[in-house]
Amino acid sequence: MVRETIAMFLDSDGTTTTKATSNLAEAVEVIRTGEPFDLVLLDYSMPxxxxxxxxxxxxxxxxxxxxxLLSGTATRLIAEQAMEMGATGFLPKTLPARSLINAVRFMAAGEIYAPVGFISGKEDTEETDxxxxLSQRExxxxxxxxxxxxNKEIARDLELQEVTIKLHVKTLCRKLDARNRTDAAMIARDAGFR
Structure with a gap:
């Protein structure tokens, strides 16, 4: 759903054409067999x-x-490592749609993009109630x-065991008075958590 939403935003102005894939193997196949792309945008957490x-x-x-590289969970360190490896940019999934589109255009033109607030660690410095x-891990x-x-994807992203993620989800549900993981996510969104 996130992939399709991002593609829709990018294609909305009529000047961009995207080809979405659901995993790395598909992306590699499209890159090898298709026309050259101005930009390949990978999700850090894609299968x-x-x-x-x-x-x-x-x-x-x-x-x-x-x-x-695009991610909703990657840390600043991962973003920095990606850029050092040669990535032309890093996009947090929290970017507003207009900023995301502009960043993609910028990278497709060969420029390097990374949000200063995210890379500098100064983004969201004020802690909300x-x-x-919540702990940093939570x-x-x-x-x-x-x-x-x-849970498996989160465990892989955070380099933890899946059982550890299950415990954190249980704790989050208790702390947020959520019925389940989906309810916890909705409560967080409603609270403006990013």
């Missing part, structure tokens, strides 16, 4: 990525053309829930 290994593979087969009761897990990630 098959194995962290930054997927980025490295696509950078190698994309013949020097721009490759960017909602966040105050916040990371909650962001994964808000992106409709499975």
């Amino acid at each position: 098959g990525m194995k962290g930054l290994e997927g980025l490295k593979a696509v950078l190698e087969i994309n013949e020097g053309r721009p490759v960017g 909602f966040e105050r009761d 916040r990371q897990v909650l962001r994964g829930l808000m992106c409709a990630r499975s």
Whole structure:
């Protein structure tokens, strides 16, 4: 759903054409067999990525053309590592639609893009009442829930065991008085948590 929404935003002005794939293997096949793309945008958490290994593979087969990374869960360190590896940009999924479109155009033109607030660590420095009761790890897990990630995907992104994620989800549901993981994500969105 996130992939289709992003593609819809990018295609909305009529000047951009996107080709969406659901996993890294499909993306690699499209890159190898299709016309060259102005920009390949990978989701850090898409199936098959194995962290930054997927980025490295696509950078190698994309013949020097721009490759960017998109994520709702990657840390600043991961974004910095991606840029050091040669990614032309990093897009947090929290970017407003207009900013996302502009960033994609910027990267497709060969420029490097990363939100200064995210990279500098100065983004969201004020803690809200909602966040105050949550540990840093619980916040990371909650962001994964808000992106409709499975426990397994969140565990992989955070380099934790799946059972640990299950415990965090249980704790989050208790702290947020949520009926289930979906309810927890909705409560977080309603509270303006990002």
